Amino acid sequence: MSVSAPEAAASPSKGFRLDLKTAGPLLALILLVALGYALNPLFLAEGNVTNILTRSAFIGIIAVGATFVITAGGIDLSVGSMAAFIAGVMIIVMNWAVESMGVSIWTVLMGIGCSLILGIGAGFINGFLTTKAKIEAFIVTLGTMGIYRSLVTYFADGGTLSLASGAREIYRPVYYDSFLRIPYPVWVFIVVAIIGWVLMNRTAFGRYCMAIGSNEHVARYSAIKVDRVKTWTYILQGLCVSLATIIYVPRLGSASAATGVLWELEAIAAVIIGGTMLKGGFGRVGGTVIGALILTAIGNILNLTEIISNYLNGAVQGVIIVAAVYLQRGSLSARRKKAAE
Amino acid sequence: MAGQGEPAAPVVLAAKRVSKAFGEVPVLFSIDFDIRPGEVHAIIGENGAGKSTLIKILSGLERPTSGHVELDGAPVELPPDGQAVNLGIVVIHQELNLAEHLTVADSIFLGRELKSGPFLKLREMREGARRILETLHVHIDPDVRINTLSVADKQMIEIAKAISRDARVLIMDEPTAVLSVAETETFFEQVDRLKAKGVAIIFISHKLDEVMRLADRVTVLRDGQLIATVGTEALTPDSIAQMMVGRELSNLYPPKHEPDVDADTVLAVRNLMAPGVRDVSFALKRGEILGFAGLIGSGRTAVAEAIVGLSPLDSGEILHKGTPVRFADVSKSVAAGVAYMTKDRKGKGLLLTANLKDNLTLLTLKRHFKGPFLDDKSETRALERAVRRFDIRARDPSVRVGQLSGGNQQKLMLGKMMEAEPDIIIIDEPTRGIDVGTKQQIYHIIAALAAEGKSIIVISSEMQEVIGLAHRVVVMREGRIAGILEGAEITESEIMRYAAGIKQGGENERISA
Structure with a gap:
C-alpha cells in the first residue's frame, strides 16, 4: 500500500459518506418539518411543537435504552408490555397507598419507586436469561413480552386499572406542567438523551457495547466482561421503560391491556431510523432521538392534514423505516467497493 | 515440470496490459498475465502489491480501468458478481465461501441443484457429491454439515465444488494459509491431480517453498507493477524474496540471544488438563522465546487459552512467578501481565x-x-x-x-x-498470511521484546518460524507434549517426527529440570 497518494483520494468519499450517515436522519427531520409547515402552518405553532415533543418523549426515552441493547447486538421486544405491566402495578400500588395511608406526595413517590424497581428488575431478568441461560434475546424478550402483557390484562381483569382521583391530582403535573415553558416529559427526555449520548460516546461502557455488537469474540478476547455489559444494556433498557412509564401514567391515569401496544416496534424503528445498525456494532443516541421525533412528527402531520388518512399512520412510518435502512445499506455498499485494495 | 512439456497448449486466460485504479488510487499498472491448461501459475508479492486485485480482474469481480482480459484468445468482458463461474473460471477465496449449516452435498450443488420438476433429487446429488469427492480421494461423508468439518476439509469441499462446475481455471487466494503441514501435503497432491486433468491453476501465496514446489511459472508483483514472470526452475526462494521486496532479505530471523542459564522461571505449567489439553507441563524462563510446534488441532492454542482463562481449566497447576494462579478470564490474566494474541485476527x-x-x-x-x-x-x-x-x-x-x-x-x-x-506474551501464529517484509519486522519485534526481558511463547505452524525464533521448542501432538527440543535438536525433521507421533516421550525428564 503506497502511503501518500491514497490520502487525497480517500477524503472526499469519506465526506460524502459522513453526510449520509450522520446528517441523514437530521436532514429527513428538517424536510419533514418543512413539509408539515407547508401543508399546515399550524404545525409549527408553539402548542403543536410542544405536543410533538411531549409525545415523542415516551418512545424516545425507551428508544435511547434500546439503542444500547441493539448496539450490543441484542434486541428487546418486551418494552411495550413491560411499560403496560409497570403502569398497572404502579396504579395498583398507589391505589393501595391511598386507601391505607391517605393521599400525599408519598403516594406518588411510592409509585415511582415501584416503577424503578420493576423496570430494573425486568431488565435484569431479560439480561440474565440472554447471557447466563444463553437463550437468544429475541426468544427471551418475546417470552417476557407475552408474560407482561397477560399479567397486566389479568391485574385489570380484562378491563382498565384507574388511578384513584386523589393521587391523580398530585401526579397530574408530572405530565401536564412545564418548567421554562418546556413540559416535564420533554425535560426527562432531554436528560435521558444527554446521559445516553455521554454513556455511548464518552465512556468505556459505550465502547464495549459497540465492540460486543461488532464481534463478541473479539470483545471476549479483549478482556471485556461480555455477559456483564450485555446484562447492563437490558437493565438500562428497563430503567428507560420505567422512566417513560412514570411520565406516561399521569397522562391518562389508567392502564389496560392496550397500554404500550407496539411501543417496542416504534422504539426499534426510532433506533434504526437514527442510523444504529440492527445487527449491532454501531450506535447513535443522537440519531435515535431524531428517529423518535420523525415518527411522532409523521403521526402529527397526518393528524393536521387531510391528504392522507390518519389511519395510514403506520403505513407511512413503515415506508420511512424501510427507506431509512435502504439508504444506510446504500452508503455501506459504496464503502465496501472502496475497501478493495 | 509438466507445464513446459507442451508449450504449444494455447493460453486459456490472459490479462493484457491491465491497469486498475480505485478512484484516484492506482493499484495495478499495465499488467500482462497468462495461463495455459495444466499449468500452475503463482502470483506473489507483498501485501498491497495488487495480487488480490489482479485475480479479481481475472475472475470478473473487478473491471480493469484500462486493458482487457482474454479468454481462449478472444477479448471478453467477464460478467461481474462471480458469474464467470459459468465460463469455467472459479475462485476459491481465502475466507471460504460455504454456508455453515448446509451439508456437503448441498454445498457442492448449491445454486445448480439437480431437480425433477420443482423437487430436489436428493439421492442423485448425494451420489454426485460422493463421486466427486472420490475422484479427489477425499473421504468426507456427503451428508455431514459443513460446520462440523475442519478448515482443510472445507477447502477440499470448495475444490470439489469447483471441479463439479467443470472449472477450467481455478484461482486460489492463499490456499494453504490455514492448513497444517500434513494437510498442505494432501492439498499439493490435489493440485497435481487437477493439473493432470488440464485445469489451469492460479494461486497467491506467501510461502515461497510451496511456490517452488507447486508452480510452473511465477509472476512477481510489487506496488502494482509487474516485476517479472519467470519459470520456477530459474528461481531460488532467495531470488523470489528479493524480487518481491526489492531489497535483500538476508536476515529474516534476528540473531538469537539465549536467556541466562539461571534466569527465573516466570511461568510454570504442571499437569494441565483442559478441553483439548491432556497433562501438559512446561516452564518458561525470563527472556526466553519458547516455540510451540505441532499439527493444527494438536492442542497448542488450547493450552494458551486455558492459561489465560479463555477456556475452563479442569485440573493442574499454573505458577506465575512462583505463585499458583488460575485466571478466571482474560482481564485477570492481562492484569497479571500475561497476554495472549489470537491467531484468528479477523x-x-x-x-x-x-x-x-x-x-x-x-x-x-x-x-x-x-x-x-x-x-x-x-x-x-x-x-x-x-x-x-x-x-x-x-x-x-x-x-x-x-x-x-x-x-x-x-x-x-x-x-x-x-x-x-505484559511480561509474558503468548503469540499464536504471529505471521499467518502476511508478506515477507512484515514477517521480518514482526520477528525482529519479538526478538527485541525477549531481549528486553519479556518471556514469549510463539505458537506456529510454520516450522521455519519456530526454528528461526525459538530458544526451545515444545512439540505437541493430540493434546499432549510429544517432546521438548533444545539447541541443535531443533530441526525440521526432528519436530516433524514428534508432531507426527513417530518419536515420543522424553518430555518428563526435561520438565523436571
Missing part, C-alpha cells in the same frame, strides 16, 4: 468495522479515563505511539481496520496486546 482479534484507535485501546480502555469519561487525546497519543513503534501503515487513522492489509492488521493486534505491557 474473528477474535480485531473489530473490522471499527477504526485503528478503538481497536488499539480496547484491551486497555481503563487506562484512558479522565474521571468517568474516555480521554480521546490519550487514546490518540497511544495510537501515534503504536504506529511509530510497530510501523503500522494506514491511509489515515480513521480508516476501518477491515480495510488494512493483513500485515498491518497483525501489527495493530501486536500493538493492542503490547498496550497492556
Whole structure:
C-alpha cells in the first residue's frame, strides 16, 4: 500500500459518506418539518411543537435504552408490555397507598419507586436469561413480552386499572406542567438523551457495547466482561421503560391491556431510523432521538392534514423505516467497493 | 515440470496490459498475465502489491480501468458478481465461501441443484457429491454439515465444488494459509491431480517453498507493477524474496540471544488438563522465546487459552512467578501481565468495522479515563505511539481496520496486546498470511521484546518460524507434549517426527529440570 497518494483520494468519499450517515436522519427531520409547515402552518405553532415533543418523549426515552441493547447486538421486544405491566402495578400500588395511608406526595413517590424497581428488575431478568441461560434475546424478550402483557390484562381483569382521583391530582403535573415553558416529559427526555449520548460516546461502557455488537469474540478476547455489559444494556433498557412509564401514567391515569401496544416496534424503528445498525456494532443516541421525533412528527402531520388518512399512520412510518435502512445499506455498499485494495 | 512439456497448449486466460485504479488510487499498472491448461501459475508479492486485485480482474469481480482480459484468445468482458463461474473460471477465496449449516452435498450443488420438476433429487446429488469427492480421494461423508468439518476439509469441499462446475481455471487466494503441514501435503497432491486433468491453476501465496514446489511459472508483483514472470526452475526462494521486496532479505530471523542459564522461571505449567489439553507441563524462563510446534488441532492454542482463562481449566497447576494462579478470564490474566494474541485476527482479534484507535485501546480502555469519561487525546497519543513503534501503515487513522492489509492488521493486534505491557506474551501464529517484509519486522519485534526481558511463547505452524525464533521448542501432538527440543535438536525433521507421533516421550525428564 503506497502511503501518500491514497490520502487525497480517500477524503472526499469519506465526506460524502459522513453526510449520509450522520446528517441523514437530521436532514429527513428538517424536510419533514418543512413539509408539515407547508401543508399546515399550524404545525409549527408553539402548542403543536410542544405536543410533538411531549409525545415523542415516551418512545424516545425507551428508544435511547434500546439503542444500547441493539448496539450490543441484542434486541428487546418486551418494552411495550413491560411499560403496560409497570403502569398497572404502579396504579395498583398507589391505589393501595391511598386507601391505607391517605393521599400525599408519598403516594406518588411510592409509585415511582415501584416503577424503578420493576423496570430494573425486568431488565435484569431479560439480561440474565440472554447471557447466563444463553437463550437468544429475541426468544427471551418475546417470552417476557407475552408474560407482561397477560399479567397486566389479568391485574385489570380484562378491563382498565384507574388511578384513584386523589393521587391523580398530585401526579397530574408530572405530565401536564412545564418548567421554562418546556413540559416535564420533554425535560426527562432531554436528560435521558444527554446521559445516553455521554454513556455511548464518552465512556468505556459505550465502547464495549459497540465492540460486543461488532464481534463478541473479539470483545471476549479483549478482556471485556461480555455477559456483564450485555446484562447492563437490558437493565438500562428497563430503567428507560420505567422512566417513560412514570411520565406516561399521569397522562391518562389508567392502564389496560392496550397500554404500550407496539411501543417496542416504534422504539426499534426510532433506533434504526437514527442510523444504529440492527445487527449491532454501531450506535447513535443522537440519531435515535431524531428517529423518535420523525415518527411522532409523521403521526402529527397526518393528524393536521387531510391528504392522507390518519389511519395510514403506520403505513407511512413503515415506508420511512424501510427507506431509512435502504439508504444506510446504500452508503455501506459504496464503502465496501472502496475497501478493495 | 509438466507445464513446459507442451508449450504449444494455447493460453486459456490472459490479462493484457491491465491497469486498475480505485478512484484516484492506482493499484495495478499495465499488467500482462497468462495461463495455459495444466499449468500452475503463482502470483506473489507483498501485501498491497495488487495480487488480490489482479485475480479479481481475472475472475470478473473487478473491471480493469484500462486493458482487457482474454479468454481462449478472444477479448471478453467477464460478467461481474462471480458469474464467470459459468465460463469455467472459479475462485476459491481465502475466507471460504460455504454456508455453515448446509451439508456437503448441498454445498457442492448449491445454486445448480439437480431437480425433477420443482423437487430436489436428493439421492442423485448425494451420489454426485460422493463421486466427486472420490475422484479427489477425499473421504468426507456427503451428508455431514459443513460446520462440523475442519478448515482443510472445507477447502477440499470448495475444490470439489469447483471441479463439479467443470472449472477450467481455478484461482486460489492463499490456499494453504490455514492448513497444517500434513494437510498442505494432501492439498499439493490435489493440485497435481487437477493439473493432470488440464485445469489451469492460479494461486497467491506467501510461502515461497510451496511456490517452488507447486508452480510452473511465477509472476512477481510489487506496488502494482509487474516485476517479472519467470519459470520456477530459474528461481531460488532467495531470488523470489528479493524480487518481491526489492531489497535483500538476508536476515529474516534476528540473531538469537539465549536467556541466562539461571534466569527465573516466570511461568510454570504442571499437569494441565483442559478441553483439548491432556497433562501438559512446561516452564518458561525470563527472556526466553519458547516455540510451540505441532499439527493444527494438536492442542497448542488450547493450552494458551486455558492459561489465560479463555477456556475452563479442569485440573493442574499454573505458577506465575512462583505463585499458583488460575485466571478466571482474560482481564485477570492481562492484569497479571500475561497476554495472549489470537491467531484468528479477523474473528477474535480485531473489530473490522471499527477504526485503528478503538481497536488499539480496547484491551486497555481503563487506562484512558479522565474521571468517568474516555480521554480521546490519550487514546490518540497511544495510537501515534503504536504506529511509530510497530510501523503500522494506514491511509489515515480513521480508516476501518477491515480495510488494512493483513500485515498491518497483525501489527495493530501486536500493538493492542503490547498496550497492556505484559511480561509474558503468548503469540499464536504471529505471521499467518502476511508478506515477507512484515514477517521480518514482526520477528525482529519479538526478538527485541525477549531481549528486553519479556518471556514469549510463539505458537506456529510454520516450522521455519519456530526454528528461526525459538530458544526451545515444545512439540505437541493430540493434546499432549510429544517432546521438548533444545539447541541443535531443533530441526525440521526432528519436530516433524514428534508432531507426527513417530518419536515420543522424553518430555518428563526435561520438565523436571
